[in-house]
Amino acid sequence: MKIRHSLKSVKxxxxxxxxxxxxxxxxxxxxxxxxFKARQG
Known part of the structure; x- marks a missing residue:
């Protein structure tokens, strides 16, 4: 599963x-x- 760039920017x-x-x-x-929380998928 690829981690999208939006999650990397949150990180x-x-x-x-x-x-x-x-x-x-x-x-x-x-x-x-x-x-600082985010979810993908």
Whole structure:
């Protein structure tokens, strides 16, 4: 599954963002600042 550029730009907004795969979906999660969240798929 390709990770779209929009998710990579969300990841670049904060140093603690992580890209996680769960059940075929790709999430961007951030434990320290929960405002930075995204989902694809």
């Amino acid at each position: 670049a907004r904060h140093k603690d963002c992580r890209i996680v795969r769960r059940k075929g979906r790709v999430y961007v999660i951030n434990k320290t600042n929960p405002r």
